[in-house]
Amino acid sequence: MSSLPITQAAPAGATVSNTAGPQAAASASAPGAAAQESLSGGLILLLALGTGVSVASLYYSQPMLGVLSGAIHASERQVGMVPTLTQLGYALGLLLLAPLGDRYDRRNIILIKGAILALSLLAAGLAPSLGFLLAASLAVGLTATMAQDLVPAAATLAPVQHRGRVVGIVMTGLLLGILLSRVISGVVAEQFGWRAMYVGAAVGIAVIGVALWRGLPRFAPTTSLSYGALMGSLFSLWRQHPALRRAAVAQGLLSLGFSAFWSTLAVMLHEAPFHMGSAAAGSFGLAGAAGALAAPLAGRIADRNGPESVTRLGAGLAALSFLAMAFAPLLPDTHSKIMLIVAAAIGFDFGIQATLVAHQTIVYGIDPGARSRLNALLFTSVFVGMSVGAALGSLALAQWGWMGVVGLTTLAAVGSLLVRLTARRR
Missing domain, CATH: 1.20.1250.20 (MFS general substrate transporter like domains)
Structure with a gap:
């Protein structure tokens, strides 16, 4: 990877010294000075x-x-x-x-x-x-x-x-x-x-x-607030920035669907018609490699075409991938069913991770001086979505079986897509 030139102002959270170790403090420039880094x-x-x-x-x-x-x-x-x-x-x-x-x-x-x-x-x-x-x-x-x-x-x-x-x-x-x-x-x-x-x-x-x-x-540092005021500013940031709220809600919904699927997969594969063990369920985690591939690709597209387009494409891909799993029971043999689920898992994982990178790009650009707090709010919504998804996924599986989980995950992804489409109209 080649070096990237940086010109950032210190109040926006930029580096003020590129030295490390004991000499770093002495090299720091005064706040407000522009930093030239590589x-x-x-x-x-x-x-x-x-x-x-x-x-x-x-x-x-x-x-x-x-x-x-x-x-x-x-x-x-x-x-x-x-x-x-x-x-x-x-x-x-x-x-x-x-x-x-x-x-x-x-x-x-x-x-x-x-x-x-x-x-x-x-x-x-x-x-x-x-x-x-x-x-x-x-x-x-x-x-x-x-x-x-x-x-x-x-x-x-x-x-x-x-x-x-x-x-x-x-x-x-x-x-x-x-x-x-x-x-x-x-x-x-x-x-x-x-x-x-x-x-x-x-x-x-x-x-x-x-x-x-x-x-x-x-x-x-980009603020001198006390710890109490810093924590209180989380609520202010949430109220002040609609882009943050939309990113958090949209990514939280995708995380809900993601968690609902993965938290119930082992149980679903254990039952008919699959009758597969926990090792087989664990091997499905290799589909996560798609997310690792999606991240840098999504970042490049966001730089070129803007992150908004990536959020819509990612949420749409996740919704279609979740919906595709509804056809698994209609396939004639177990091998075909497994292949469809694997393909769908790769698709929604790619879409969800691409959307996450795009949402981070959006959120980090809202207020450079509050990036850590904005990141905390975004990932708190992701964690809440994961927790709720695990609970609702188990409930949907118990009540309606495979189609209940597919319906929950698809609705969550469609909800995320609607949030992003609403952002576009605004």
């Missing part, structure tokens, strides 16, 4: 890698629950609290910690979170009891929000004309981190034990932290 391909790769490695921390425990249950002498229900508390910590971190990127030097926040995340993963790997592991899991979730500091950092560093492409590349790292985390965790836990997975993850975060300390420039 966003190299190496720095973009570092941001993408850091995002992927940090968000992967949320998912390492999931394939290891069976091993954990016997290793720490806990019931399956008790061990199930490990990923639950990790996700709860991430939700709290999104809401309570992510906005701090506007108040303080985002570089310092990233480094502090990285250090605590490495220690939390190490504590999980050395946990002598279930209670200790649960506490460490909550801390992992809170500090894994480091990923949501790196994405706004990339948007701030990128020149406006290339912001979509840069955000897309960094989001590719995030999506690959989610996709590969379970695979890596399962293999490492089986070969070397669950503790080795946590310790190895801690070492990986520490290495990335050192690289970020050396390579990440400083960022000028």
